[in-house]
Amino acid sequence: MTQGLFLSKFKRPVTPRGIEWLVNKYFDEAGIHRASVHSLRHTFGTHMVKRGTNLRVVQEAMGHKDLKTTSLYVGLAREQMNKEMQENAL
Secondary structure: OOOOOOEOOOOOEOOHHHHHHHHHHHHHHHOOOOOOHHHHHHHHHHHHHHOOOOHHHHHHHHOOOOHHHHHHHHHHHHHHHHHHHHHOOO
């Protein structure tokens, strides 16, 4: 029996490249042009940090070996929060 979280119609595991192909296909079908699997990862990491998720948890979820890599999302989250504060200022 083949092990995998997602299986193709041929009952084989879908590769990371296969998932990227599917995501890009659905971006095209939805008319979303300036997005990628990579931008989804950045969005995920940024939102997790912005919501106060422990950096070690984000590190594990992102598959980063070094916490310094994950800590880059702290700066992105701060930038996004500052932008939102400016846009919604009274």
